Amino acid sequence: MSYEQRAVHLRAAIPEIPAEQVLDMLRHDDAVLIDVRDAEEVKGGLPEPAQHLARGQLELNIHHLVDDVHRPIAVMCASGLRSLFAAESLINLGYTKVFSVRGGFKQWKDAGLPTRVPQQLSVFDRERYSRHLLIPEVGEKGQLRLKSSRVLLLGAGGLGSPVALYLAAAGVGTLGIVDPDVVESSNLQRQVIHGEDQLGKLKVDSAEAAIHRLNSQIKVIKHPVLLDESNALSLLQDYDLVVDGSDNFKARYLVNDACVKLGIPNVHGAIYRFEGYVTTFAASDEAPCYRCMYPELPPPEMAPSCAEAGVLGVLPGVIGLLQAVEVIKLLLGIGRNLSGKMLRVDALNNEFSMLDIDKAEQCLCSHHRDEIQIKPIEAFACAI
Ligand SMILES: [Zn+2]
Structure with a gap:
């Protein structure tokens, strides 16, 4: 025929x-x-x-x-x-x-x-992200989604370093970084985005330089400020997602409250010596939040003196990269995330365990968003 x-x-x-x-x-x-x-x-x-x-x-x-x-x-x-x-x-x-x-x-x-008119990747980007394009769950559509995504990193320290580097490498288009600190020599054991040549410089500047060495197309928005109740909402509101790599309880409560109010998912990580924790607070009606787990700030005597407690240098690498994986999945809307679950990593004994987090009825996250107020939180530092 x-x-x-x-x-x-x-x-x-x-x-x-x-x-x-x-x-x-x-x-x-x-x-x-x-x-x-x-x-x-x-x-x-x-x-x-x-x-x-x-x-x-x-x-x-x-x-x-x-x-x-x-x-x-x-x-x-x-x-x-x-x-x-x-x-x-x-x-x-x-x-x-x-x-x-x-x-x-x-x-x-x-x-x-x-x-x-369709958005399309450039020839250079097609080559650069070719290993992503081969994965059906990512593909060109997913890569374009990553490119248009805006992620705020709270802290450019142990957790923020690997998250920033890998999200930049993966092509997440805009990375905001909140960190008022400068690079100190005791940071270099784990905060791998900074180097000796950056000692004494603002961490946001040092992180920006490292990100641009890796991927010059990433837009870096620097916020060299301390997160507090007066700036939390305005800092967070322009982002699709927040990665909490903070080193103190005040910031954790503040970022939680602001994310719940704004409906922004918060990928949370925490580390202590050989132990690390990762979860996602999805900021949806059904999802628990940080306050569901810890309704009140723990009394100072119950919180470890983190500068004395110490942390294994590679542990934030493991935990931060688990956070980065969560971020990519959430941005692409694929797979199962850690909402309602806490992944605990015991590096000393090679144990990964999953704990359930229940939504607390009386918690702030059960309130209507408009009613949530960002209040001052008693601060004490936990400076890992
Ligand atoms: Zn809650």
């Missing part, structure tokens, strides 16, 4: 729908619109509600976009011919409700239907 004969045959076999009808299908029938044109072709624009999956990738990757074979799929190309062949392939794969959009993208545009 010649190409023309096959096309005639397909036109008879594959249901075609006019572009104007597609929006109705998307709205009322939970349909999905797939634009199968090449990457070059969609650079100029594609239907606003369409997912792009180039013809050459269709059979391999369609299950990532549509896992229910009975979900209606409208396939679109430039003029409505390639989409017939693509639709035939989908039917052969077992999809039961496949349509071809008559007239393709040309018809869509002529009808004045909504379009968008």
